[in-house]
Amino acid sequence: MKHKPLHNIYSKDILRKKIEAEDFQRTTISFYRYVILENPDLLRNELYREWESLGVLGRIYIAREGINAQLSVPEFNVQKFRDSIDARKEFKNVPFKIAVEQKSYSFLKLDIRVRNKIVADGLADDTFDVTNVGTHLNAEEFNKKLESSDTIVVDVRNHYESEIGHFEGALLPQADTFREELPLIIDLLQDKKDKEIVMYCTGGIRCEKASAYLKHHGFQNVYQLHGGIISYASEIKEKGLDSKFKGKNFVFDARLQETVGNEILSECHQCDQKSARHINCANPACHILFIQCLSCSEKFDNCCSVECQKIASLPLEEQKKLRKGKAASNQHFSKSKIRPKVFELYKGK
Structure with missing residues (x-):
């Protein structure tokens, strides 16, 4: 008997057509948990096998240290998906963070990968x-902390994330990766160990490691936004709180x-x-x-x-032939493939 492959076998075009043909809504969910996974x-x-049968799409990283998942689940299967999670003692009752916007598809395929770490932090x-993580704060507690002059708010995300949105008065480290950002944060806060350090990220997972790392370096009053910006956005909407983001x-x-x-x-x-x-x-x-406005687009x-x-x-x-040669290595951009270097050519002059 031929076994069904445990990976995607379709092209992006086919996957897009399958999504477009769906006559149901999807819910974008994220969750993580640091827990020892034996195998x-x-x-x-x-x-x-379980999640494909439920029509789940998304990107999931699994490591010995736990799981980090961003998913798109058919609305009619959200409860079944919740049940499948809770059936495993390692993941039972793990908090789900539900996206505040469900305007378009978030993922095309189900991609589950085994890695050394669920977040690339570069730490031993x-x-x-x-x-030994920081104290978790809900949205209301977080807002109150922002009002204190003794509080330093730190964005634990990459520069291209904070560039389009951040909390008022936050420290915004200019780093391309989480691995680069951690030592940079330590340097920026070196003479602020007597202050209350309040950290935030997208969904909370980066703050788990970052807050423990700061406490290891002598920072005692470390706090973090529980569930990150995703949970904050949902909570201020549900409770009618003022948004500081x-x-x-x-x-x-x-x-x-x-x-x-x-x-x-x-x-x-x-x-x-x-x-x-x-x-x-658009050049592959x-x-x-x-960031590109509609006019420049x-x-x-x-x-x-x-x-x-x-x-x-x-x-x-012809594009494929060029990619095999020098043209495949664009000299006008940083190796990170995230932050553009603004040259005259880049400006379109």
């Missing part, structure tokens, strides 16, 4: 107590952002007009993430530069 590889295959966990919340799925505040804080990387529209360059050899055909626009306009076969 991540076996668990990965079991979860794939055996050198400090990772369970301005702008958009960057999310790591096809939606790229959720609206929390109506403010537009960022600017188009090509013309400097106000915009919070993240997009990946580049694919850099940047039309002018550059969703590309980040004139050169990428020229390449993206070529026949597909």
Whole structure:
């Protein structure tokens, strides 16, 4: 008997058509838990079988240290999915964070991967107590902390996330990755150990490690926003609280952002007009993430530069040939493929 493959076998075009043909709504859910998992590889295959049968899509990382999941679940199967989670003692009663916006699809396929860590933090966990985390705050408690002059609010996300939205008065480290950001935060706060440090991130998982890391470095009064910006957005809506968050919340799925505040804080990387529209360059050899307004989107055909626009306009076969050569390595962007370097060419001049 031939076994069904435990991975996606369809192209992006086919996957998009399948999503577009669905006649039901989906709910975007995220959750995480630090818990020792004895056999991540076996668990990965079991979860794939269970969740595929429920029509679940998403990106899930599993490691010995736990699970980190962002998912798209058919509305009619949300309870069955909850039951499948609670049936495993390692994940029982894990809090779900429900997206505040369900405007479009968030994932095309189910992708479950086994990794060394569920968040790439670059830390040696055996050198400090990772369970000694900061005090968790709900939305109301978090707002009160922001009013205190003794509080320093720290955004534990990457620069391209905080660029489009953040809390008022927050410290915004300019880092491309979480791994880069942790030592940078320590340096920025080195003479602030007597202050109350209040941290936040997208869904809470990065604050778990970051708060423990700060306490290891001598910071005693460390707090973190429980459930991150996602839970904060839901809670202020449910309780009618004032939102201290301005702008958009960057999310790591096809939606790229959720609206929390109506403010537009960022600017188009090509013309400097106000915009919070993240997009990946339409040149497959580049694919850099940047902010582009609708006017520049039309002018550059969703590309980040004139050169990428020229390449993206070529026949597909010619593009493939170029990607095998020098053109596949765009010299105008950082190796991180996140932060554009603004050259005259990039500005379209």
